[in-house]
Amino acid sequence: MDREERYFQPDIECAEPEVLREIQSKRLREMAARCYDHVPFYRRKFDELGIKPEDIRSIDDIVKLPFTYKTDLRDHFPYGLVAVPKEEVVRVHASSGTTGKQTVVAYTQHDIDVWADGAARALAAAGCTKSDYVHVSYGYGLFTGGLGLHYGAEKLGAAAIPVSSGNTKRQVQILQDFGSNILCCTPSYAAYIGETCREMGVDTTKIPLRAGLFGAEAWSEGMRENIERLLNIDAYDIYGLSEIAGPGVAYECREKQGLHVCEDYFYPEIIDPDTGEVLPDGEYGELVFTCIGKEALPLIRYRTRDISALVREKCACGRTVARLKKLKGRTDDMLIIRGVNVFPSQVEYVLTEMGLEPNYLIVVDREGALDTMEVQVEMTPKMFSDSVKDIESYERRLAAAMQSTLNIAANVKLVAPKSLSRSEGKAQRVIDRRKI
Amino acid sequence: MSVQQLSVFVENKQGGLAEVTRALAQEKINILALSIADTTDYGVLRMIVDRPEEAAEILKAQNAAVALTDVLAVKMPNHPGGLDGAVQALSKENIGIEYMYAFVCPLPGEACMVFRVEDREKAGKVLEDAGYLQLVTSDLYER
DSSP: OOOOOOOOOHHTOOOOHHHHHHHHHHHHHHHHHHHHHHHHHHHHHHHHHOOGGGGSSSGGGGGGGBBBBBBHHHHHHTTTTTSSSSGGGGEEOOOOOSSSSSSSSEHHHHHHHHHHHHHHHHHTTTTTTTTEEEEOOOOOOOSHHHHEEEEEEEEOOOEEEESSOHHHHHHHHHHHHOOEEEEEHHHHHHHHHHHHHHTTOOOOTTSOOOOEEEEEEEOOHHHHHHHHHHSSSSEEEOOOTTOOOSSTSSSEOOOOOOEOOOOOTTTEEEETTTTTTOOOOOOOOOEEEEEETTTOOSSSEEEEEEEEEEOSSOOTTSSSSSSEEOOOOTTTTOETTTTTEHHHHHHHHHHHHHOOOSSSSEEEEHHHHHHHEEEEOOOOOTTOOOHHHHHHHHHHHHHHHHHHHSSSSSSEEEEETTOOOOSSOOOOOOOEEOOO | OEEEEEEEEEEEEETTTHHHHHHHHHHHOOOEEEEEOOOOSEEEEEEEEEEEHHHHHHHHTOOOOOOEEEEEEEESSSSSSHHHHHHHHHHTOOOOOEEEEEEOOOOTTEEEEEEEEHHHHHHHHHHHHTTTOOOOOOHHHHO
């Protein structure tokens, strides 16, 4: 494989910081004016804070602007925050709605182009070229995954294979028959496709697949190694959320040292979720985006509820844009068990550290006043023995590793191999019975 | 000298055991002996079957977790104190027994005992010296 670094838009991706700042400042000024003029919700917010669009002169003034929350999108469902006339809207997507009512996102042609730029930059950073086949196993539909990578691949000049999700054996067949070079799907589905290859006796060293872009879920380094081993590829993280655009808001390069943000379109901040204060670079907090490059739904300081940190040093790949540290998960995914914050990705980390596949189910319940946490883990040939003593000692090691990573005791329950459901999209890893 | 034992992980849920027995029945695997070690969440089903390696493959194809282990099997004389003699002999040599189970020997008038011990070779010798006959897989069924 050639190791020459590839960019889609090097003028931006490797721009001098001052050049980028100028672009950001100009776009923020325009955006503030547009929001004030065309979105009653934002006009009211500006007025309440006593600010006028003219107060926004440079990107540094962003801290004067109000936050936008997911509930704001819901309260103005479906098109209440759209800043352009209907005839300029060319596409509508919606969030998965897993945490409540769906939120709708509208796009102009310009927005679609912006998004495709992001996805094309991500593909290029993963080594994708015009002569590659991009196998898109994200779902096509209201979910942004499928069409996002599809348009990105076409914009780059590669060939998109719109497989969509599901029918995993067929996915494996197409990987072989169509000679797919780049795979795009959720990390949990990538692992499942990898497992299916193994079960079907497909030698992944003999297929042309060489890289994958996996997103829409927080995943651990252990999961990366697992996918890379199963599919014999390089696995890259890609970040996006429908409210902002879709996959391609940020992406990893071959250094795998954080996700490069398309900050000419989506300006990132990390804030303290409790106080709203901007945190210094390198500190973990809530990720906030301002869609400075978008027309139809130009969200201001949108609270993503994702936990990450920003790094602004130039990357070894040559890119100068800010990087997000690997995301820890969404605050929505965070469980508070006996007062301790627990992310499902931490369980995934423990399992892969112990050489197990990242298939698990967390069941949280309450006995009396006490929260209980059970982690169901599939029995594997490696763990199994005719001796209950040996199995129990393995269980204890697993439980001890959980305790040291999660800072909370979890009851490990071994279940039959392959009995936990495999996901074709976003994996369901948690059952919280406390809410029922 | 030893007998091959097949162990299977059985989750403690409705139909968990039935999946295993059905798969073996369909492929006409004969079970000569079995014991289950059970915990709250799962059991370990241990069996002596006529075609252990084939049975292991059948169950693996059904996604079961299986293990093949060599265990010590001896003939037990059918009279009071038959088992005691064997256990005493092992105890005297400080050989711990992890688990054991009995089954009816295909040879008339005899019983068989499976012992899972740390040092199988040594335990076998101790029992032979105490007058117990060790069995190999082929003693248990006809090829």
